[in-house]
Amino acid sequence: MSSKKKHIILILVLIALISFRYMTVRNHRAEKSRITIVLPQNTQEDLSSVQEGVRDYAYDHQIKLDVWYKKQMSEKSFAELVKEEKQNRSMGILLVYPEFYLKKNQNGYKYKEVLALTDTMKESFLHYAAFVRREQEEETYSMPISETVLGQIKSGRKKEVYMENTYRLGYECMQMIEAYGKKKKMESIFLQPLKLDREILEAGSLDALLVR
Incomplete structure (x- = not known):
């Protein structure tokens, strides 16, 4: 075999190896781009805005959602879910209003990869959004x-009220969990409700949040 042909074959082999390595790295990253969401199965609460915020962030950042609907979840089954999702390379777990399906634990749930969006169980988790x-x-x-x-x-008839932007809260929860997946740093999230009065309504500055 001529020297020229050997060089061509060597170049083709190198290109194939580089392409394989690139695909392996990309697939590995894709496997990590997933976040687990746990929602209450039965509740009178309207969770549509929270879910929209979660879905929009996932779409914007090409993240796969592993969604669970829970009616009840014991401490043991919660521990098993955390273990299972960790094995599935989930970047973290977002519990949406766990007070509807998870009982309070005297010692709390000390999982670094869990963020709870909650009104009444803040003290039960290391990190929460409220x-x-x-x-x-x-x-x-x-x-x-x-x-x-x-x-x-x-x-x-009403002078003013305050509106909780649950869309933004859901969006920021996803952002925090993705940051944890990359940097292993999780923090709680605190949002101020938005003031809503007649003047603000007439100005239309919050129309994007009010129009369904």
């Missing part, structure tokens, strides 16, 4: 706000 509570006399509503309440604001 809204900063307003004064008791101030009315607070979660998204989406009903047409009835919006009508009362427009008519002046």
